[in-house]
Amino acid sequence: MTDTQEATTATAAGPRPSRRSLIGWGGAGLALGAAAAGGAVALARADGTSDGTDPAGTAVAFHGAHQAGIATPVQDRLHFAAFDVKTDDRAEFVRMLKDWTAAARRMTAGQAVGEGAYGGLAEAPPDDTGEALGLKPSRLTLTIGFGPSLFEKFGLADRRPEALVDLPKFPGENLDRSRSDGDLCVQACADDPQVAVHAIRNLARIGFGKVAVRWSQLGFGKTSSTTPDAQTPRNLFGFKDGTRNISGTEPGRLAKFVWVGEKDGPDWMTGGSYLVARRIRMNIETWDRTSLQEQEDVFGRDKGEGAPVGRAKEHDEPFLKAMKPDAHVRLAHPDSNGGATILRRGYSFTDGTDGLGRLDAGLFFIAYQRDIREGFIRVQRNLATDALNEYTQHVSSAVFAVPPGVRDSDDWWGSTLLTKEA
Secondary structure: OOOOOOOOOOOOOOOOOOOHHHHOHHHOOOOOOOOOOOOOOEEEOOOOOEOOOOHHHEEOOOEOOOOOOOOOOOOOEEEEEEEEEOOOOHHHHHHHHHHHHHHHHHHHOOOOOOOOOOOOOOOOOOOOOOOOOOOOOOOOEEEEEEOHHHHHOOOOHHHOOOOOOOOOOOOOOOOOHHHOOOOEEEEEEEOOHHHHHHHHHHHHHHOEOOEEEEEEEEEEEEOOOOOOOOOOOEOOOOOEOOOOOOOOOOHHHHHHHOOOOOOOOOHHHOOOEEEEEEEEEEOHHHHHOOOHHHHHHHHOEOOOOOOEOOOOOOOOOOOHHHOOOOOHHHHHOHHHOOOOOOEEOOEEEEEEEOOOOOEEEEEEEEEEEOOOOOOHHHHHHHHHHOHHHHHEEEEEEEEEEEOOOEOOOOOOOOHHHHOOOO
16 A cells, blocks of 8 residues: 555535534544535545546545655645644543544545534634635645654653664754754645645644644745656756655665665554755855856756756766766765665745845755665765855754554554554
């Protein structure tokens, strides 16, 4: 079962009595459907296409061996949020994760949370905030991860994976710790920004008193693609990025570089992955005053076609020795890193200005890998002399263990880690 297998399409459900006063919204009916979004939901296929004519109506399957939002065809928008856990009650935390799973199952299918934004008890807040009413699923995916600090809670210290390491300090970075780390994270990706924001907003509301948002990031303009036939997107420097990214239709490379295997340990992570998130500030104004030749030398590709130095087409095999020794493509290439390969799902961001008239803009870098030590750390160390460092700076950082997918309607996020038998 893959993270992009076909979603279930259900018919509209009839009216039901309010049960919040007895068992809370999490006990409401959870049959997948498109009633709250209005109309039928198209089915997402493994290649990212839809059986409907409206891509906004496509729903990505929530259940599967792996979480959606990793190898899934990359959507246009991102809302990423890291949370601090505020409760020391393990049972309460587990209950929240089950409620989050129930909400995520509905939202990714285009349904409202619980009993919806209206029609319930007038004396109680609605189960859903309502801003996504009338909007289609827009290929929403929700992906959860657990940070190193979570394993200091609930007696989980001996369950922290060896591959979930604290990142070393890299040259030139200037990390804002208030915008780094976190006990857990949720990555919401969708083709409609309001759908992604609605998802994070409702999870934060459901978790009130048990978790609190530590930091969050909005993103637009995907900078990598996991769909081989899609046009390679461009970053804010105007260059194509992610030409050699792992595709969601390459099970061999995914198994080798992304998914945690049975022998990798621990058992609860089998089928999962490890996420590295880095907020990279781009010095836009400096770059915009740089000559085209220097820009192309920095990347090791031409700006128009995206072809490697000395080649004609973007996907031509690069001749690394033809590039300058500090060219980004040369240093980041697997051949320069002992074969190390990561799956990227980065997004551009612009967060206004910095008070000095400069754009606060850049890349929110997201990478998934089988082992952080053999993936991101190895590549990033090799990028210490990258010519691109003159124009960028890493300003926030986080790592998370992303557990396997939710198997069925009885399963929930984190069950492999937090069940009593685990």
